[in-house]
Amino acid sequence: MKDSKTIILSIESSCDDTSAAVLGDGWLLSNVMASQEVHRQYGGVIPELASRAHQQNILPVVSEALRTSGVKMDEVDAIAFTRGPGLLGSLIVGTSFAKGLSLASGKPLVEVNHLQGHILSHFIKVPGREVSQPEFPFLALLVSGGHTQIVRVDDYLDFTVLGQTIDDAVGEAFDKCAKMLGLGYPGGPVIDRLAKEGDPRRFRFAKPSIPGLDFSFSGIKTSLLYFLRDSLKDDPRFIEKNKADLCASFQKDLIDILMRKIIRAAQVTGIRHIVAGGGVAANSGLRDALTAEGERRGWKVFLPELRFTTDNAAMIGIVGYYKYQKGLFCSLEAAPISRAADYQL
Numbered sequence: 001m002k003d004s005k006t007i008i009l010s011i012e013s014s015c016d017d018t019s020a021a022v023l024g025d026g027w028l029l030s031n032v033m034a035s036q037e038v039h040r041q042y043g044g045v046i047p048e049l050a051s052r053a054h055q056q057n058i059l060p061v062v063s064e065a066l067r068t069s070g071v072k073m074d075e076v077d078a079i080a081f082t083r084g085p086g087l088l089g090s091l092i093v094g095t096s097f098a099k100g101l102s103l104a105s106g107k108p109l110v111e112v113n114h115l116q117g118h119i120l121s122h123f124i125k126v127p128g129r130e131v132s133q134p135e136f137p138f139l140a141l142l143v144s145g146g147h148t149q150i151v152r153v154d155d156y157l158d159f160t161v162l163g164q165t166i167d168d169a170v171g172e173a174f175d176k177c178a179k180m181l182g183l184g185y186p187g188g189p190v191i192d193r194l195a196k197e198g199d200p201r202r203f204r205f206a207k208p209s210i211p212g213l214d215f216s217f218s219g220i221k222t223s224l225l226y227f228l229r230d231s232l233k234d235d236p237r238f239i240e241k242n243k244a245d246l247c248a249s250f251q252k253d254l255i256d257i258l259m260r261k262i263i264r265a266a267q268v269t270g271i272r273h274i275v276a277g278g279g280v281a282a283n284s285g286l287r288d289a290l291t292a293e294g295e296r297r298g299w300k301v302f303l304p305e306l307r308f309t310t311d312n313a314a315m316i317g318i319v320g321y322y323k324y325q326k327g328l329f330c331s332l333e334a335a336p337i338s339r340a341a342d343y344q345l
């Protein structure tokens, strides 16, 4: 397997998915994921339970990633791990495991910013699947459960945040809407599915007017809350009767907010290669809107494979690969960084 390739073993544990992957020269050799079902019954991720589940999952997940890749530990060149941002307890499990493995195997460590992983997921090469890659500079619309940003990317490791949310992330807005409608957690995929059956023009919610390229999602969430409260007073079965239209309308408004800003960013920078990344990049409405706008405006739009939208270790491995090439290793002292604001892109 070695054939003088650069082999990266990567570990992701920032939220509620434990994942490990092996990449050889940026080609995906394995990507194993253990999703945590335990949070579903609580309607959101419970940090303490997430850490415990990571501890149970991490050894089998890493072993399975190595086994299915056909790579032996002594053939690995470096261990990449998510240092942040994310839930502190979850990050501690992955970070500590990576350090232990590094000590035991003598392999160097590469720390990875999870958000860079979402953005660079477009450079993961999948055997048998030739796809074109974005050219620098490009704009990334980074949309996940914890973050919403527009990032200018000038090189593999050269990122500039042009705009970001001033309150909630867009994924959070999806999840909170689903909670209000009694649809369970995580909300994004359910809303996406129901929205396909509904009328997106049926309801309108208050849109924010935030200057520049920043976003806000807390107002629209409150607007939905008050609207539901008032409507339920008149008809206690309002949600039940209008579920699909509510999902379609709310999703459309969220997508409009995102599209307005990415269009502005493309105009301001003159950049025409646009990529989407993060869990919400799985949303079919957003994917359609980006594709349609791209055709209208002459953009080249890059949408990640669905399995690379939500958290996965392959995206951590691809960042690890580019950092390895530059000799950007980290020491055993590197502690997890929970907040995005404390961990520069």
Ligand code: KG4
Residues within 6 Å of the ligand: 015, 143, 144, 145, 146, 147, 170, 171, 172, 174, 175, 186, 187, 188, 189, 192, 278, 279, 280, 281, 282, 283, 284, 309, 310, 311
């Ligand atoms: O990137 P991710 O897996 O975790 C974070 O880094 O936050 O994103 C998770 C988020 C959740 O809010 C989930 O509801 C949302 O991505 N999501 C979606 C869809 N699939 C996942 N949102 C809208 N439509 C989807 N199809």
Ligand code: ZN
Residues within 6 Å of the ligand: 114, 118, 144, 145, 278, 279, 310, 311
């Ligand atoms: Zn993520």
